[in-house]
Each structure stands twice: as structure tokens, then as C-alpha cells.
Amino acid sequence: MKKKVLSIMLAASVMATMLAGCGGTDASTQTEGKASTQAENASSSLEEGKVVNIYCWNDEFKSRYEAYAKDLEEKHGVTVNFVIVANENNAYQNNLDAALQAQESAASDDKVDIFLVEADYASKYTKSEYALDVVGDVGLTADDLSQQYQYTKDIVTVDGVQKGTTWQATPGLFAYRRSIAKEVLGTDDPAMVQEKLSDWAKFDEVASKMKDAGYFMLSGYDDSFRAFSNNVSTPWVEANKIVVDDNIMNWVKQTKTYTDKGYNNKTTLWAPEWSADQGPDGKVFGFFYSTWGINFTLLGNSLADAEGEKAVGNGIFGDYAVCEGPQAYYWGGTWICAAKGTDNISFIKDMMYRLTCDAETMKKITLDTQDYTNNEAAMNEIASSDYSSDFLGGQNHIALFAEAAKKIDMSNISDYDQGLNEALQQTMHEYFEGNVDEQTALENFYQSAIEKYPELTK
């Protein structure tokens, strides 16, 4: 009998430890965590949180922050933690959505304090309660914001309340290779080149010349997309119905022609081949790029030695120049939003002021990095100065941007732009490659659009 009792007890204790191993530890650590954060909350309800979590999709903002606002960390006694999730396939938004929805129950150091949004989906967040009013809640004044481009404020303004702020304006230009322009067009002067590219018919003509000379006009399928999609007459979605604008179909037509005639190199946006086309071995005449694309992406891709000095002699540094191109457009742009429930308001206010309102800092950013910053007075000052960019062969591209920035029209944006732009580009690639006809590609587009946004209809 003793043996039996002993063995049952043994078995029971084995079971108990097993089960404890399964679920017990988790529960106990969770409660511990909660208790400690509650205590922290109570003691520091007036003080700032120790950790500032910033949600973003690449390291562009991180590098701006580290170069121009890192000292704020010490002033406020906080550590900044970047949560970087790539944009593709709505991954960034899905991750951010989940974090925002868990905002109330998250520990104070895990809460989202700042998140960044792009023009393509900014309204999704500014219409929600999760983005704070930069004037009423964060504490910037109308005077602070007065020099920002109006469109950058419009895009994040809902019912007269501005819910985000940005350090950059993103007018788009056409960046071309000087050496190829000289060889094929006989000139590399931006004004002369612009004349030859001033509308789409002329653009096509130059494309055929490039082909004859053994070059590609554009790198891939998506290059001219923004120049068309920003000049549409209706937003993507009207009353939950997907509308494919005529101008979008013009892009499809043009790209199909270019692909069939060999005017492009059949790459896709952000693909390694596409980046390589911008480098020393590229045979592509030009790229549609907005402000950030020129100083951040194009410059990086143009170097032969990525780690080397950013100067003439490294790859094709200095061989690019910019002109307006056939149609005015904008592309991208990053807005900083303060998240509801943050415990770092004073840090956020200082940081927003430093990076998006302070004329001195913004002028410095432009002079250092050639980015086009969101301060009209400072930009006009640089535009009319003798500033010149080494990367663009001595051109003062800020002057061109200052002109283009005035033309930006954001009236046709919708909440769905990113998902639908991406879905359309992806499904159309198959049409360009000749695997499916146009109708099938459009059907596939509707299919994946509705998968992404169940509320939409064809």
C-alpha cells in the first residue's frame, strides 16, 4: 500500500510541476510586471516616462533625430527606442494598429509615444483618436507652425485640428544623368533638358532616342507612377467603391508601351536591380524622385563604395541633375504624430519644435543633407542664395523644389492610397511582363484590394 501511495504522490507531483511549467510562470511574471508598472505610474504621474517609443518604417527619421535632436534625450532624461517595421504589404500599419489598440493596457514604457505616417495613409490615423492635436495637446503654437507649407498641414488636418507635423516637403522632380544627357541630347543643362521633357509626348520622344543610343529611359515599371497618380481627377475610393482613374490607366498604357519597346529595364520599385540601375553601372537616363529620394536614396545608390566619402569620384556622385519633368507631383513625406496616452508630451513638444518648426535647425538640415525641409522662409532663402549641391553637379535644386512645392495638390488623397497603389502596381507587373492581359490584371487588382479592405466594392 505504501508503495502505491508513494507512486501516486510522485505521479501527482510530476504532473503538478509539468503543468506549473506550462502556464504558471507566465502568469506570475505578468502580474509582477503589472504591479511594478502600476507603482511607477502612481509615483511618476507628473513626471515623464523613461522610454520614448517611436514607431517608423525605415531609418530616415532615426538619422535626422540622431543628428539634430539627440541632445533632447539628456534634457528630458529619457531613452528613445525605435520600433522599425517595413512598410510593405501594410506590415507597418498592421503592427502600429495593434500597438495603438493595446495602448491603454500597455505598460507605460511600452506605450507608443510617437508614430510616423506617410501621406498615403495619414488620414487613417488623423481621423482616429490616436493622433494628438499638435497645438491643443502637444503645445506647439500657431506661430511655431506658420512657416510650414500649407499642404503639409492640410494633409494631417481634420476638422481644423492639425494632428501631425513634418520636417520635409516632398515635391517631386525628374533626376537624370548628366553624362547620358550630354551624349544623347547634346546638353546637360537642366533648363535645356527640361524643355525636351516638358510634356509626356516629348518625354516619349526622348525615350526612343535613349533606346537608340543603348540606354533606358526609366528603370522599371513603377518609376513614373507617382507623376500620373498624383494628377488624378478622383480619389481612389468614392463611397466605398474603388475608382480607377483615367490617369492611372494612362500610366498603365505608357508603361506597357515602354516595356514592349524596351524603353525600361523591367525592374520593380525598391528591387536590388532597380537600386543598381541608379549606380555606377546603371544604363538608365533618369528617375522620378521627390526630395527625400534624391538626398537619401539616390545619393546612397549612386556611390561605388557605400562606406566611402560622399564626394565626386565615388561612383557617379555629381553626375545627376534635376529638372521639373513632364508633370508636377509629390511623393511620400513623413509626418510625426504624438500618440494618445503618451507620457512624454514635453519631450515630444521639444522634438517636434526642433525638427519641424525651428528655422535654424531646418536650414541646417537642408545645407547638410540636401533634404528639402518644411520651412518656407528658410527654403526661399536658400533657393535665392548661391547654394549649390555637389551631388547634383553644382545645381541649386532647392530653387526647383521651392517652385514645385507651390504646385502640390493633395485634394485627391484617400485612406486607402498605400494599399491600393501597391496592389495596382503588383498586379499590373504581370500585365507588363506579358503573363496576363489587361482585363485579368485589373480583376486581380480588385481581388487583392478587397482582400486588403473588405469594406470596398468593385
Next chain:
Amino acid sequence: MTASNKNKTKHVSYKKWGYLFLIPFFLVYGVFSFIPMISTFYYSFFENYMSGLKEIGPTFVGFDNYIKLFTEGDLLKYFENTIILWVLGFVPQIVISLILAAWFTDTRLKLKCSGFFKTVIYMPNLIMASSFAMLFFALFSNNGPINLILMNAGIIKEPFHFMSSTAGARGLIALMNFLMWYGNTTILLMAGMMGIDTALFEAAEVDGATPSQVFSKITMPLLKPILAYVIITSLIGGLQMFDLPQILTNGKGGPDRTTMTLIMYLNNHLYSKNYGMAGALSVILFLVTGTLSIWVFKAITGQREK
């Protein structure tokens, strides 16, 4: 205590322990498999998704999700894709595995280093499916090494766009599935073959049977239970095919959605947090898998009982 009494109690307590030790399994199965499955059935009758940051529903909609799946989506197309991908990978896999297993277990053949080969053919299965798919993606990309080799060898002039052709993309997925799983199948079939009484083989040999006769008349019939197991597990795995095509085609199931499997379609719904629709799709998948498994099981094991 008498000796007989002692024996009796021992006997009874063993039985109890058996049940006792089964409890953890049923507990874990219930919490992590059974309850979620029932709730999937339940949620499939609701409209429930995220529109931006707003949650729509849950509202009870009856069979609307199912009707939508069959009328608006391309459910049958994805089912067809999945089955084609599975068959393309499974047929070569079972043929090669049967041959290899027969060779490895053949006592007359006495293959050298069979231990080494058994390990090597199992190796691909140890690599994670995602890295395997990434590897193939890099190897067969438009400017990848395979295209370079083919071009340098003069077989093709222009790089062949594997991912843009239906045959190319499906072929690659089937090839990966084959490479990953034939080792595993070989080991399973070998276990089955080694369980067959060697006296039968010897008797056949004495009677003058040829190796092919031994294989078709003795090995195959006695292998049926294991074969049924292999086919059913492979079929279930095949219907749930996800990681390889998802990563190889970057979640797009291209070209023209011809490599979009059922689970990839399900994943698309989950990505937009469309829980109702995803639930309905899961239920359909469950029913299909169940039916097919029962059918295969009956078809293979049924004959023996007759």
C-alpha cells in the same frame, strides 16, 4: 498482505496511470486545438473586420461569408492550385522514396555507406522552409546564378523569369517540396519495409521470384498501412501548404495568382483582420481535409479487409 493481493493492486494501478498520463495531452489539445476550432466555427458566421482603426461588427450574418467565398472569391482556383502543387511535388517524391527505401532495406544489395546516405537525404528537411524558399528565390531570380549558368552554357540567351511563368513558379515550389520531404518519406517507408518478415522475402527468392515481382507482390501489399499514413499526412501537409509559396512569391501567389494556395488566401484575409471570412475559409478547409483523408484511408486500407 498476501502475494496475490499485491499482484492485483499493482495491475489496477498501472491502468490508472495510463489515463493519468494522457491527461496533459487532452488538456493541451483541448485548450490549444479543440476550443479554438469550435470558436472558428462560431466566428465564421459573423461579419467582423477592421476598417482603418475602426472595428466593424461582429454582426451575425449566417452563411453570408460562405456564400461570398464561393461566389466572389476564386476559392476553387486556389483549391486547384493547392492540389496541383501538392501532386507535382508528391508524385516524384513517393516514386523516389519507394525506390530508395527498397534499395536501403534490400538485404541482397548490401549498399555501402547507407547510413551516410540516409542522413544526407534527410538533411534538406532540417533547413527551415523559409530559408529554403529564400535560397531558391535568390538562386532562381532573374539575375541569379541559375540564369547566369544557363546563359553561360549557351542554353538560353535571355534570363528566364522563373517567378513570372506559371510553370516556372509551380515547378520551383514542387521541386522544393520534393527535396524537403523525400528523405522523410524514405525513412518512413523504410521503417515499414523493415517491419515485413524477412522469411517472406527468402521464400519468394527460393520460389524464383524476380526483384520486381518481390516488390509488387510482397513489399507493396504489406506496406499499405504505412503508405496510407504517408499519403494522408502528405495530403494534409499539402493542403496546408503555405511557407514555401508565400516566401518564394513574396505573398503574392504570382504569376496571375496561380501559386496562391488556400492558406495563403486565408493569410490575406487575416492580414486585413477579416476574421469572419477567414473563419469560414478555415471551416471549409477543415471539411475538405477531413473528407479527403477519410476517402484516402478507406481507398487504401479498405481493399485489404475484403
